[in-house]
Amino acid sequence: MGEQQTGRTWRISIVDEPEPRPCGMLDDEQRADQEALNQLLPGLLNEHAGQFVLFYRGEVVEIFETFEAAYAGGIERFGLDSGFTVSRVEVRRPAWGG
Helix, strand or coil: CEEEEECCEEEEECCCCCCCCCHHHCCHHHHHHHHHHHHHHHHHHHHHCCCEEEEECCEEEEEECCHHHHHHHHHHHHCCCCCCEEEECCCCCCCCCC
């Protein structure tokens, strides 16, 4: 994602979905969001596979069809520096080969 400041406004362009951060780099709010996703994932997969969940402080806020819509929804509701999380509803696979 690229950011460019012009005057007092920010223009943000989303190039692609961000890569997940390693668990050791999560702050407490992000960790709560990740734990909520892990607990809710089986149910979410049944009804929302491939969609994007907006989390804030461990709670599901809304489910969107696209990453861009979920990200924009997070910014609209909570602001840029609020620590919301957007996660795709999909089967999680280990990051290592095998």
